Amino acid sequence: MATAHVGSASRPRPGSLHGTRGISVRDVPAQTPLPRGRRASDRLEQGHRHVGRRRIAGLRRRDRRTLLRESNVRRDWTTVREDLYELAGEIGRSLDRPENLRLEDALGTTTSAPIVSPIPVPHFESSAMDGYAVAGPGPWRLVSDPVRSSGERNIHRRSGSIGVGEAWPVLTGSVLPQGTEGVVRIEHAETRGTTVRSLPDHPYNPGRDMRRRGEEMERGAELVAAGTVLGPRHVALLAACGIDVVSARRPMSVSMAFTGNEVIDSGVPQPGEVRDAFSAQFPHLLRGWGADISERTRLHDDHDVIREWISWASGDLVILTGGSGSSSQDFVRQILEDMCTELVATSIAVRPGHPTIVGRLPGDRLVLGLPGNPLAAHTSLYGLAPVALAGFLGRTMPRLRTAVLGRDVPPSRKAVTTLAPCVLDDDVARPCAGTRSHMLSGLAAADVLAVIPPEGATDGQRIDCLPLD
Numbered sequence: 001m002a003t004a005h006v007g008s009a010s011r012p013r014p015g016s017l018h019g020t021r022g023i024s025v026r027d028v029p030a031q032t033p034l035p036r037g038r039r040a041s042d043r044l045e046q047g048h049r050h051v052g053r054r055r056i057a058g059l060r061r062r063d064r065r066t067l068l069r070e071s072n073v074r075r076d077w078t079t080v081r082e083d084l085y086e087l088a089g090e091i092g093r094s095l096d097r098p099e100n101l102r103l104e105d106a107l108g109t110t111t112s113a114p115i116v117s118p119i120p121v122p123h124f125e126s127s128a129m130d131g132y133a134v135a136g137p138g139p140w141r142l143v144s145d146p147v148r149s150s151g152e153r154n155i156h157r158r159s160g161s162i163g164v165g166e167a168w169p170v171l172t173g174s175v176l177p178q179g180t181e182g183v184v185r186i187e188h189a190e191t192r193g194t195t196v197r198s199l200p201d202h203p204y205n206p207g208r209d210m211r212r213r214g215e216e217m218e219r220g221a222e223l224v225a226a227g228t229v230l231g232p233r234h235v236a237l238l239a240a241c242g243i244d245v246v247s248a249r250r251p252m253s254v255s256m257a258f259t260g261n262e263v264i265d266s267g268v269p270q271p272g273e274v275r276d277a278f279s280a281q282f283p284h285l286l287r288g289w290g291a292d293i294s295e296r297t298r299l300h301d302d303h304d305v306i307r308e309w310i311s312w313a314s315g316d317l318v319i320l321t322g323g324s325g326s327s328s329q330d331f332v333r334q335i336l337e338d339m340c341t342e343l344v345a346t347s348i349a350v351r352p353g354h355p356t357i358v359g360r361l362p363g364d365r366l367v368l369g370l371p372g373n374p375l376a377a378h379t380s381l382y383g384l385a386p387v388a389l390a391g392f393l394g395r396t397m398p399r400l401r402t403a404v405l406g407r408d409v410p411p412s413r414k415a416v417t418t419l420a421p422c423v424l425d426d427d428v429a430r431p432c433a434g435t436r437s438h439m440l441s442g443l444a445a446a447d448v449l450a451v452i453p454p455e456g457a458t459d460g461q462r463i464d465c466l467p468l469d
């Protein structure tokens, strides 16, 4: 990972052309021939290897501006993801706040330690069917009457014992009497008076339809690993094993603001207006990745308003959309470059989404400044937000899936990674139409975002893909 700290700035860095307190930038021109076996993305990151997570807190404003001007180079997309994961992990660990949560409050939280079973599973010998517990070959003599439920009486708990030639009525899940050698299902038995026989077409099999203590898991077996996002299925297993309290990290809280005076919330947009294409679904996407939305709001394009909101945003992760460009009216960029104490990226070598800003705000908060262009905002969100959440919560880095590319994609003219909305046809990713960064029709049709490397990819090549859920 490329890390540069202002404090360690005096060390000369290989490959730097010039330095500002040791932080220097060298942009390798895209047309430079690549050494054998190197990818264009290697070149990009190699050229900028000292541009990365850098602490800028405490710098004088002028030094900060110089640093940012020089560091406003495109960082490799994969490296930005790795650096973001690491920074989010640092912040998550520094806050160190696993909590003991009641199981019913734990859904969607992330376990901070492995959870083991306090009991063997199953924890007692029981019948898997309604019928008769028996011992020895049939016929058998019933030694107990069936019991009937009434009130709070738990008839599954009734215990007893049988000997060879004896039968005992059982229910699915009830304790087997001592001496049981097998269970005869009720529909496979004929009962006359106190005599029970197996029907001729269902001969008795000893050992059948019994649930053995510990056959699924031993006591102490791991039920869920540390770092597991507890879903309904995990909660079911934990409940079945008698777990009442789990040690888990609470979800990462997210504050979201959507900027743009031209953005309208409802109805058909007029010329000069756009209909907000983010706020209806971004919070849901984030919740699906394990976040808790603490704030969502629309903000006017007003420097002071945006700055004030960022200062007070309470989320562990602060997300803004729009204003990420470099014009005098793009306040989000100006404010984040001023406020961030550490910057992972001010520009990413990815298309769409290159103006995305990734950094750390005072108060141990992460920030993503997403572009306003609708496809770019989505590709940045899908590419970065799950990584931030995973790092923060101590989960593993979200996996990319792979697919076979369904057609040639030429090298990128700007040596950037392309996130291409693709339809999945079995294992074949076919690029969609309608994927310029202001368009959404390709994304709506797509199943994945194919990660096309800067050098392009050929028909039939296996490539990474970001899932779109």
Ligand SMILES: Nc1nc2c(c(=O)[nH]1)N[C@H]1C(S)=C(S)[C@@H](COP(=O)(O)OP(=O)(O)OC[C@H]3O[C@@H](n4cnc5c(N)ncnc54)[C@H](O)[C@@H]3O)O[C@H]1N2
Pocket (backbone or CB within 6 Å): 258, 259, 260, 262, 263, 274, 275, 276, 277, 278, 279, 321, 322, 323, 324, 325, 326, 330, 353, 354, 355, 370, 371, 372, 373, 374, 376, 437, 438
């Ligand atoms: N001179 C340059 N201009 C632009 C560049 C560049 O490199 N040089 N980059 C372009 C790219 S790429 C992007 S992406 C955008 C980044 O724009 P901003 O993040 O500053 O966003 P805005 O200017 O506020 O908006 C851009 C676009 O998106 C629409 N928008 C904004 N919010 C929403 C929303 N909630 N729902 C739907 N659409 C939204 C907004 O109306 C604009 O059309 O800059 C390019 N320009």
Ligand code: MOO
Pocket (backbone or CB within 6 Å): 350, 351, 352, 353, 354, 355, 371, 373, 376, 377, 437, 438
């Ligand atoms: O990079 Mo822009 O973010 O292509 O739309």
